[in-house]
Amino acid sequence: LELIDQGTYGQVYKAKSTQGKLYAIKKLSQKYDSLEEAQKQNDIKILCSLPNHPHCARLISHYIYEGALHLVFEYFEQNLLQFIQNEENKSGLKLRNINFMILQGICHLHNNKLIHRDIKPENIVLTQISDFSFRLQVIDFGLCTQHDKQQHTNYMSTRWYRSPEQLLGLTDYNEKIDIFATGCVIAEMCSGYPLFQGNDQIDQLTKIIEVVGLPKTKYKYYDKLKVIKCDNYKQLTHKQVVENLMVILGCDQTLCDMLSKMLNFDPMERPSAQQCLQFAYFK
Numbered sequence: 001l002e003l004i005d006q007g008t009y010g011q012v013y014k015a016k017s018t019q020g021k022l023y024a025i026k027k028l029s030q031k032y033d034s035l036e037e038a039q040k041q042n043d044i045k046i047l048c049s050l051p052n053h054p055h056c057a058r059l060i061s062h063y064i065y066e067g068a069l070h071l072v073f074e075y076f077e078q079n080l081l082q083f084i085q086n087e088e089n090k091s092g093l094k095l096r097n098i099n100f101m102i103l104q105g106i107c108h109l110h111n112n113k114l115i116h117r118d119i120k121p122e123n124i125v126l127t128q129i130s131d132f133s134f135r136l137q138v139i140d141f142g143l144c145t146q147h148d149k150q151q152h153t154n155y156m157s158t159r160w161y162r163s164p165e166q167l168l169g170l171t172d173y174n175e176k177i178d179i180f181a182t183g184c185v186i187a188e189m190c191s192g193y194p195l196f197q198g199n200d201q202i203d204q205l206t207k208i209i210e211v212v213g214l215p216k217t218k219y220k221y222y223d224k225l226k227v228i229k230c231d232n233y234k235q236l237t238h239k240q241v242v243e244n245l246m247v248i249l250g251c252d253q254t255l256c257d258m259l260s261k262m263l264n265f266d267p268m269e270r271p272s273a274q275q276c277l278q279f280a281y282f283k
Contacts, residue, residue, distance in 0.1 A: 184260030
């Protein structure tokens with residue numbers, strides 16, 4: 001029917017079946033000689049093996065046509081960035097329902113020992129069903145990896161959603177990087193703009209510390225913080241971080257309490273996705 005997105009990866013088209021059902025077809029730029037060869041690609045392997053979940057991308061079909069791999073997914077009206085940019089979508093109930101679904105999707109990935117590694121508004125798609133009801137999925141598993149691996153690559157995810165441990169160049173991170181990124185996305189939904197807009201790695205770290213404070217000295221990689229002028233900053237209490245977020249985002253205390261934990265500098269102190277779903281904010 002129409003081209004709805006394109007990039008270095010290829011194009012995404014809106015399509016309609018003979019039964020009238022809408023789909024999104026992703027045509028990849030990379031050429032393959034066979035479907036078997038294409039199925040060795042990381043995100044295809046994950047899409048084929050990941051159990052179905054209402055809030056994670058589901059591969060409906062895939063095929064080779066004229067050497068190009070085509071992936072067929074459910075069609076969604078917009079991505080989360082487009083949703084955020086619409087001022088009419090600032091309802092607290094809307095945001096809470098969406099946040100719950102995002103965390104359910106992240107929880108499903110983590111329960112299946114996967115780290116998404118590129119959580120950002122563009123990788124969450126949704127369709128509004130009624131005033132406060134949505135269909136939503138976390139998409140794009142191209143950077144996914146198993147979280148039982150000992151070492152990972154250190155450059156992953158878009159900078160504004162990158163965790164401190166990634167910004168420090170660490171390779172032994174775990175699924176808690178997704179929790180930090182999801183916290184950044186939820187914060188952006190509240191304010192309408194990214195919470196940490198650093199110009200480079202160091203500036204990004206500094207902007208995080210300005211809001212959440214320095215980690216405790218027991219933090220495993222505290223010595224790596226010498227890239228920051230730490231004398232200019234201090235450790236903050238949980239209450240101070242919550243108050244910072246309430247001022248910056250204009251959100252209520254229960255949401256900022258959850259965000260303060262998700263955005264903790266130390267991944268050991270961050271909650272799991274399952275724990276996030278139990279916070280008072282969702283009660």
